[in-house]
Amino acid sequence: MQRAGFVDVAIVARHDPFRGTSKEKTARKFGVEGISMIARKPG
């Protein structure tokens, strides 16, 4: 994102979207998690 030019990049929340799915174990194995983040175009 910073390579694209974005600034003020920040992760605001983390989520566990695979909890309770058949892929939960795979997600845990690979360290997969959901995130919500913000970034800004300078201006």
Next chain:
Amino acid sequence: MATSCPIELDVDQLRREISFIYARVAEDPTGDFHFHRGPGYAVSLLGYDAAEVAAVPAANSASFAGVGNPHCVAAIEAGETVVDIGCGAGTDLLLAARRVGSRGKAIGVDMTPAMAERARAGARAMGFDHVEVRVGDALELPVESGTIDVVISNGVINLTPDKDRAYAEAFRILKPGGRLQLADIIVANELSEKIRSDIDLWTG
């Protein structure tokens, strides 16, 4: 469309697989998938506002398959112009449309025609005439440069073979000072090339 990818991967096959899976989600969200769908999931695991989600037609929210919550990171204001990259059946798009109101505009972009049509139907059902849905790709957004206040996306950039280009496209369409409010998945562990080339894992 030419795309680049940092690993050996059949980009056209990936595109076909993604279109196939998400067309199935649009047509039959109760089908057998290995990811969650629906409004209950959005509220219970991702922190969406239950009342706001309840205002979205069930035909749209049933196909919701996001992985985070782009609305929780900053408020979308009345009068703003929003683009939802990979809008799917339109839950996030319709929530954004409600927030920007009739003085603003909400534009959805999705590569799956079935999803785009579902999102358009949802906008009609909610009486929104400030919503437009375009069939297009995250790597070549059908949006004019420098015209957008907020870009949102939920669980889509991870499906693109060229993340740098996807971020560059979001950057291109934003106005100076505009915001990218992104929900997606990240992977903490280093993955082998074999795993990164497995299309089943990309689409899962």
